[in-house]
Structures are given as structure tokens and as C-alpha cells.
Amino acid sequence: MSKNKYLIVLAGMVMQLSIGSIYAYSKWIEPLSKELNWDAHDTKTGFSLAICFLGLTAAFMGKFAQKIGPKKAGLIAAAFLSIGLLGSALSVKIGSLYLFYLTFGVLQGIGLGFGYIVPVYTVVKWFPDRPGFASGIIIMSFALGSLLTSFLIGPLCASMGLSGAFGVLGIAYGICMLGSALYLANPTSITNQHLHEDLTAKQIITDKRFIALWLLLFLNVCGGIAIISKAAILGEEVVGMSTAQATMFVAIIGLFNGIGRLFWSSISDKIGCWTTFMIFIGINAVCFALIPTFSTNQISFQTLTFIIIAGYGAGFATMPSFVKDIFGADKYGPVLGYILTAWSAAAFAGPLLLGLTADISIFYLFAVLLLIALLVGLWLKTLLLKPVTS
Structure with missing residues (x-):
């Protein structure tokens, strides 16, 4: 049966929207603390594990996912994510933090990994002339998933308890x-086609261009994911938001994460990926440096945060076409x-750095990391100007 490429996009967006629920994680912190007395630092490990296994799954199971095809790989994603959230419900019910790490972190993380790469790999193939836009609109949905879930967690916890909230989301997103x-x-035209010689892991990780791209993503992600991991708490503790305001803050972060992904990936199709990266990394470096000065003003703090998150999301949306180029x-x-x-790596490093001190001046450190990223970008530019040897 012939497939409609726009319905393929829609299917990919639904999958990304579902797995994007992980980015509403900060809304779980307070109910986990109230009901189970789990410290925010302890529960944050569950989030870090989920993102860690997302990346590891994408790296080591990407080839397998492409081999078995998007349908089977997508079914694996659905199974692991659903089991992970249902297992989280059980861990909460019996009060086991380590089971929470296994289910919310490891099992859900594997589902996130399959669910992330399958739509991206698939949809880009349907739009070979606009890879930046294609990857951007799919990955944008991942960010918007946090917007949806941030509004669902509170009412679900209130109506059916913390364990029930995990269970309902596990079933709903699984479906x-x-x-x-x-x-x-x-x-x-490309189904089952495999005419190229695969690169070995050693060939990939020893390529200087790969190292530069890896460092660019890592340095760009550290600050953004640190904010996402504690967004609600930052809003309440830094600028004195109410619980309702913090919920809206988390939701709008998800919105700007999505907008940034679509906007910057579309820009990259016009001005090139390298230039795009340098622009949003430079903007984010300035914003991180300004946050300590404007942290007492709620509007200024939120505005700078939203710009940072847009640039954070831009890295993910632009990277697929950058690698392809x-x-x-x-x-x-x-x-x-x-x-x-x-x-x-950034899922552990970013929140860890943010937790070094409660002082808002820690944001200067993230500005420095982005200045280093600009230097890495310049190094990458010199590598791209050199002829590639086989």
C-alpha cells in the first residue's frame, strides 16, 4: 500500500510527542518528594538515566532499528516506554527508588531511544530536498510533548494519585x-536498499569531524538540560513563582523548545548548518551570562530562559542535516x-554542574561552556575546509 508522506510526518510527530513527555520531568519532583519523601537529587538520577539510555540506544541500536524497519522498531519503542512508565507506577506504589531508576530510567530510556531515532531516520528519507525542515518538524514534536504532559501531571496526580498518573500516561502514550x-x-524506492559500506565504530569516533560535532552538541546541551531538569524548582526558588506559575513556566519552556527546533532547522536549510550553530550558540552564551544579573526580575529571567531553550532545541533539530551534509x-x-x-553525557553533566551551588552565578559557567563551543565550531570549520581522505 502506498503511504502518504504527510501522514508519515504526522505519525512521526505523534511518536515524538509521546516520548517528549520526559521533558516535563521537573513536574514529577514535587509529588515524588511529598508522597515518598524522595530527595530531588535522588529522583533527578531517574531523569538522567532516561536521557542517558536514550542516547546509548540511539548509538548502539540505530543500525538494528534501520535493519528491522520503522514499524518493528517503533513497536519496540512503544513497548519499552509503556512498560517503563507502568513499572514506574509500581515502583511508586511500593516505594522503591531503585525500581524507579530501572523502570523510569533504564526501560523508559530504551523506549525513548528507539522512539527518537525511528521517526527522524524515516521522515528525512521522505523529504530529501528539505532535510533540515523535515528533522525540525519531527524533533519539534518531542519538545511539545513536555508542554502537553506538564499540564497533565498535576490533575492526574490529584485525581488518581501519583502511581495512577504514571500508569495512565504509560497506557495512553503506549497506545x-x-x-x-x-x-x-x-x-x-529505498526499502531494503543497502548499497553502501557501513562505517565501523572506530572509524566514526576517531574522525575529527565527529569529535567536533559531538563536542558541539554536548556543550550546547549541558546548560539547557540542566534548566529542564529543575525548571519548576528554579522558577519557584529563583524568582518566587507560585506552583501554577511554575507549571506554566515548564509548559512554555516546552513550547520554545519546539519553536526553536523548527525555526533554526528551517534557517539552516537557507544559511547552512555551521553558520546556524554559531549564531544560536553565541546568542545562548550571552543569555546565560545575563541571567545572574536579571534573575530578580521574573519577566527578564523567563525571557532569557526561553531564548536559551530555543537554542538548546535547535542543536537537536539541526544536527541530523549537519551530519548528513x-x-x-x-x-x-x-x-x-x-x-x-x-x-x-550532558544529561548527567548539566544537572550535576547546576547542583554544584544554589547560587545563580553558576549560570556563568554555562556561558563559558558555550564560548568553548564557539571555539570548537571554528575548529570544525577548519576541518571542513580540508580535503577528506578515504
Whole structure:
């Protein structure tokens, strides 16, 4: 049966919207603390594990996912994510933090990994002339998932308890991902086509261009993911938001995460990926440096945060076409998978750095990291100007 490429996009968006629920994590912190007396630092490990296994799955299972096709890989994503959230419900019910790490972190993380790479790999193949836009609109949905979930967590916890909230979301997102997986497919012209020679892991990780791209993503992600991991708490403690205001803050963060992904990826199709990266990294460096000065003003703090998150999301949306431009369409899949391990590393590094001190001056450190990213970008530019040897 012939597939409609726009329905393929819709299916990919539904899957990304479902797995994007992980970015509403900060809304789980307070109910977990109130009901189970779990410290925010302890529960944050569950979030870091989920993102870590997302990246590891993307790196080491990307080739497998492409081999079995988007439908089967999507079904695996749905199963792991649903089991992970249902397991989280059980862990909360019996009060086991380590079971929470296993289910919310590891199992859900594997589902997130499959659910992240499958739509991106698939949809980009349907839009070879606009890879930046295609990856941007899909990855935008991941960010918008946090917007939806941030509004659901509170009412669900209030109506059916914390365990019930995890269970309902596990079932609901599992059903959505199931429907998405059953429609996803590669274009007929390339189904089962495998004419290129795969790069080995050693060839990928020793390529200086890969190292530069990995560092760019890692340094860009650290600050953004640190904010996302404690967004609600930052809003309440830094600028004195109420619980309702903090919920809206988290939701709007999800919105700007999505807007940034679509906007900057579309820009990259026009001015190129390298230039795009340098612009949003430079803007974010300035915003991080300004936050300590304007942290007492709620509007200024939120505005700077939203700009940062837009640039944070831009890195994910622009990276697929950046990799494709450098390594070619036939090799970008495995290379992108390994680059996403930078996300895994940043999932631990970013929140860890933010937790070094409660002082808002820690944001200067993230500004410095982005200045280093600009230097890495300049290094990458020199590498791209050199002829590539086989």
C-alpha cells in the first residue's frame, strides 16, 4: 500500500510527542518528594538515566532499528516506554527508588531511544530536498510533548494519585506510539536498499569531524538540560513563582523548545548548518551570562530562559542535516546515533554542574561552556575546509 508522506510526518510527530513527555520531568519532583519523601537529587538520577539510555540506544541500536524497519522498531519503542512508565507506577506504589531508576530510567530510556531515532531516520528519507525542515518538524514534536504532559501531571496526580498518573500516561502514550509505529514506513524506492559500506565504530569516533560535532552538541546541551531538569524548582526558588506559575513556566519552556527546533532547522536549510550553530550558540552564551544579573526580575529571567531553550532545541533539530551534509546520506544514520551519546553525557553533566551551588552565578559557567563551543565550531570549520581522505 502506498503511504502518504504527510501522514508519515504526522505519525512521526505523534511518536515524538509521546516520548517528549520526559521533558516535563521537573513536574514529577514535587509529588515524588511529598508522597515518598524522595530527595530531588535522588529522583533527578531517574531523569538522567532516561536521557542517558536514550542516547546509548540511539548509538548502539540505530543500525538494528534501520535493519528491522520503522514499524518493528517503533513497536519496540512503544513497548519499552509503556512498560517503563507502568513499572514506574509500581515502583511508586511500593516505594522503591531503585525500581524507579530501572523502570523510569533504564526501560523508559530504551523506549525513548528507539522512539527518537525511528521517526527522524524515516521522515528525512521522505523529504530529501528539505532535510533540515523535515528533522525540525519531527524533533519539534518531542519538545511539545513536555508542554502537553506538564499540564497533565498535576490533575492526574490529584485525581488518581501519583502511581495512577504514571500508569495512565504509560497506557495512553503506549497506545499513541503503537498507532504511529503501525503506519511508519520507508519510501518504497529505498526499502531494503543497502548499497553502501557501513562505517565501523572506530572509524566514526576517531574522525575529527565527529569529535567536533559531538563536542558541539554536548556543550550546547549541558546548560539547557540542566534548566529542564529543575525548571519548576528554579522558577519557584529563583524568582518566587507560585506552583501554577511554575507549571506554566515548564509548559512554555516546552513550547520554545519546539519553536526553536523548527525555526533554526528551517534557517539552516537557507544559511547552512555551521553558520546556524554559531549564531544560536553565541546568542545562548550571552543569555546565560545575563541571567545572574536579571534573575530578580521574573519577566527578564523567563525571557532569557526561553531564548536559551530555543537554542538548546535547535542543536537537536539541526544536527541530523549537519551530519548528513558532512558524512553523506548513506552514512549519516550511524554517525548521528553515536553523536547522540553527547546527549547522554550532558544529561548527567548539566544537572550535576547546576547542583554544584544554589547560587545563580553558576549560570556563568554555562556561558563559558558555550564560548568553548564557539571555539570548537571554528575548529570544525577548519576541518571542513580540508580535503577528506578515504
